[in-house]
Amino acid sequence: MADHASRQEERSAATRRALLDATIACLVEEGYGGTTGPAVAKRAGLSRGAQLHHFGTRDQMVVAAVEHLAQMRLAAVRSRLQEIENQSADDPGVAQPVARAALELLAGALSGPLYAATLELWVAARANVELREELVPAEHRVRAELWEVCRRYVTEDPVEIQLTLDVLLGQGVSGMFHADRAESHRRALDRWERLLVDRSTSARPC
Incomplete structure (x- = not known):
């Protein structure tokens, strides 16, 4: 059970890092106006739901x-x-x-x-x-x-x-x-x- 929880935490942390990296890339290339939730999720290769789960x-x-x-x-x-x-x-x-x-x-x-x-x-x-x-x-x-x-x-x-x-x-x-x-x-x-x-x-x- 503990191993399962640990793997979930690792996956969650990896997803968050991917979103943060994608956000930085969007900010640098597109500016604040072009850094939207859907754009970040797409760049990170994640669903919009995953993005909203981490950042409301x-x-x-x-x-x-x-x-x-x-x-x-x-x-x-x-x-x-x-x-x-x-x-x-x-x-x-x-x-x-x-x-x-x-x-x-x-x-x-x-x-x-x-x-x-x-x-x-x-x-x-x-x-x-x-x-x-x-x-x-x-x-x-x-x-x-x-x-x-x-x-x-x-x-x-x-x-x-x-x-x-x-x-x-x-x-x-x-x-x-x-x-x-x-x-x-x-x-x-x-x-x-x-x-x-x-x-x-x-x-x-x-």
């Missing part, structure tokens, strides 16, 4: 998909930073290279087609109360994860954390329209890292 509304589905992928990307960022931290454990200058890696990894996570799709959801949520009610709690959870990564690897100062996130999120928006600015974005991150390091050094007691 389109807004629940798209928000769950975006949050799911964001959490996966952030988990990958944390894993990579932990590796770098472990490899550099004996290096007295570890804080600087890890901070730089954190900025680069977060910049990568907050860019590209998925980030564009996420911004499209925010624009749609401005006039869609139901979507906004689904999106705001998810955004708070993801932002808390971003905040914690910055606090651990970049800076502990709350104002600097906020500024760091603003820089990264702003670069993500700029990159959507100006792909040729990758080099200027890299230089901006270099400058921001140096400012943080200089401030941290000057704040240490003599």
Whole structure:
């Protein structure tokens, strides 16, 4: 009996993952307007009933998909930073290279087609109360994860954390329209890292 229940749970989890993956693909290729329940079910190779069983509304589905992928990307960022931290454990200058890696990894996570799709959801949520009610709690959870990564690897100062996130999120928006600015974005991150390091050094007691 327990084995049967376990197999059912595994099938349910696999179905949910297939729907989330199909939703992300639809969002990237078709935008929010084209990401409908029937379109997602068809792309996932599932019935409309299976889709409705997991997600009662389109807004629940798209928000769950975006949050799911964001959490996966952030988990990958944390894993990579932990590796770098472990490899550099004996290096007295570890804080600087890890901070730089954190900025680069977060910049990568907050860019590209998925980030564009996420911004499209925010624009749609401005006039869609139901979507906004689904999106705001998810955004708070993801932002808390971003905040914690910055606090651990970049800076502990709350104002600097906020500024760091603003820089990264702003670069993500700029990159959507100006792909040729990758080099200027890299230089901006270099400058921001140096400012943080200089401030941290000057704040240490003599």
